[in-house]
Amino acid sequence: MKKKQIYMIFVGLSLVIIALGLFLLRKNLVPEKSVQVVSPADFVESKRHALDLLGGLVNRGFRVRDEVWEISLRPKKMELLQLTLFAGNQYWFAAAASVPAEKLKLALYDNEGNPVALDLWKDDHTIPGARMAGGIVATRSGNYYVGVELLEEDGKEAVPTSQGVPASLVYVYQ
Amino acid sequence: MVMKSKTVQLLMFFLLVGTWSLYGRGGDLTERQMKEAVYLDGISVPSPGEIFAAINKVSRPNWAMFSQGGVAPITTNRAQLALAVGLLVTNGFIAVEAQDGQQVKNIGRDIMALSKALGVSQNILSRGNNLIEFADHSEWDALRQELEATENEVKATMVEQQDRNLVTLTSAGAWLRGVDVAAQIVVNNYSSEGAALLDEPVLARHLAADLEELSPKLKNDPLVVQVRDTLMEIAAILEKQDHHFRQEVLVEIQEKASHVIQAIESSSTPNHAS
Numbered sequence: 415m416k417k418k419q420i421y422m423i424f425v426g427l428s429l430v431i432i433a434l435g436l437f438l439l440r441k442n443l444v445p446e447k448s449v450q451v452v453s454p455a456d457f458v459e460s461k462r463h464a465l466d467l468l469g470g471l472v473n474r475g476f477r478v479r480d481e482v483w484e485i486s487l488r489p490k491k492m493e494l495l496q497l498t499l500f501a502g503n504q505y506w507f508a509a510a511a512s513v514p515a516e517k518l519k520l521a522l523y524d525n526e527g528n529p530v531a532l533d534l535w536k537d538d539h540t541i542p543g544a545r546m547a548g549g550i551v552a553t554r555s556g557n558y559y560v561g562v563e564l565l566e567e568d569g570k571e572a573v574p575t576s577q578g579v580p581a582s583l584v585y586v587y588q
Numbered sequence: 589m590v591m592k593s594k595t596v597q598l599l600m601f602f603l604l605v606g607t608w609s610l611y612g613r614g615g616d617l618t619e620r621q622m623k624e625a626v627y628l629d630g631i632s633v634p635s636p637g638e639i640f641a642a643i644n645k646v647s648r649p650n651w652a653m654f655s656q657g658g659v660a661p662i663t664t665n666r667a668q669l670a671l672a673v674g675l676l677v678t679n680g681f682i683a684v685e686a687q688d689g690q691q692v693k694n695i696g697r698d699i700m701a702l703s704k705a706l707g708v709s710q711n712i713l714s715r716g717n718n719l720i721e722f723a724d725h726s727e728w729d730a731l732r733q734e735l736e737a738t739e740n741e742v743k744a745t746m747v748e749q750q751d752r753n754l755v756t757l758t759s760a761g762a763w764l765r766g767v768d769v770a771a772q773i774v775v776n777n778y779s780s781e782g783a784a785l786l787d788e789p790v791l792a793r794h795l796a797a798d799l800e801e802l803s804p805k806l807k808n809d810p811l812v813v814q815v816r817d818t819l820m821e822i823a824a825i826l827e828k829q830d831h832h833f834r835q836e837v838l839v840e841i842q843e844k845a846s847h848v849i850q851a852i853e854s855s856s857t858p859n860h861a862s
Contacts, residue, residue, distance in 0.1 A: 479736070500634070502781070554784070
């Protein structure tokens with residue numbers, strides 16, 4: 415067997431192993447580390463911060479949904495919530511997470527899982543923790559997914575994966 | 589040698605394609621992510637106020653035409669009571685759109701009565717007083733907020749009392765009445781934009797699937813079966829239309845919703861799940 419053949423087989427096998435690894439990760443067959451339980455009291459602060467973020471919009475006639483989505487966030491794992499939006503309505507979503515969270519990603523997806531662009535308000539870091547808000551005028555009625563993810567701030571230490579960070583999401587509509 | 593090299597290249601190509609398809613295109617959600625998305629009754633099911641706000645943007649409905657109270661059935665059937673609470677909440681929103689304070693107060697009293705019959709009224713007494721106060725002062729936005737909060741409080745008490753089963757029924761009742769009214773409004777003043785607001789087959793299927801998960805006693809209650817079948821039928825009709833709904837399709841949907849609402853409002857339903 416010539417060197418080139420051995421090299422090609424090696425590359426092929428490596429790709430098989432990489433693909434299998436990615437497949438296992440995707441199927442969550444790799445056990446996750448245990449997550450600390452977040453109690454309902456831990457959400458009080460993040461809920462208040464998320465609602466505060468939308469306070470100005472409520473004063474401008476937006477109506478706030480009564481229910482809050484309480485999320486235990488872990489780094490690099492996007493949590494998704496199913497929603498129904500109506501064409502013509504304007505929506506603003508606000509997410510807030512307590513310390514040690516530094517940065518949040520907020521995203522919206524349509525019923526097929528395609529990203530939908532949001533007008534984003536970025537965190538001004540005037541309070542501890544992380545906040546993010548995004549708005550949209552829905553162009554199509556139906557099913558959507560809103561996603562919240564804990565990101566690492568550049569150069570800062572990541573939140574330990576074993577620890578759930580309490581976060582809340584609220585939304586308003588008009 | 590050349591053939592073997594081509595085989596390896598092909599293998600590599602399929603591996604790359606396989607990995608790409610497993611991970612999905614950049615930024616998109618995978619089937620698995622969508623399937624595992626959280627569904628929270630109190631937020632995933634839209635408030636009646638949301639669809640009514642959208643309807644107000646495409647037409648000018650005479651909300652007073654649809655404002656009605658007096659749908660509290662006389663029954664001990666808990667499934668029926670839970671469904672009727674949902675109907676009343678949506679009727680409350682309609683009365684707010686019609687700016688009919690007296691009707692809001694009547695509906696508030698009916699919600700309290702049904703909640704009492706269900707044994708879940710202890711936490712919402714103050715809500716009832718708020719509804720009356722806001723109605724007296726024509727505080728319509730506060731009333732919308734209070735109606736939704738009342739519904740959520742009733743559902744939270746159901747969960748506390750190990751009656752989680754009833755929550756889905758209340759949501760289903762509220763959604764069906766919303767569809768009933770929205771379809772009537774759009775049929776009366778048809779526009780494709782208005783019709784598209786009823787494009788909620790995913791939610792209809794989700795509510796029907798949740799009813800399928802109820803305890804055997806509740807699941808087999810004739811009224812619950814009727815509600816579940818109606819949700820499935822509405823979902824199937826919506827899915828067939830490819831996002832474009834003709835007037836006659838909306839009439840069909842409205843008739844189905846209206847038919848099951850009449851059964852919920854009826855006081856002669858058998859008490860299978862009492």
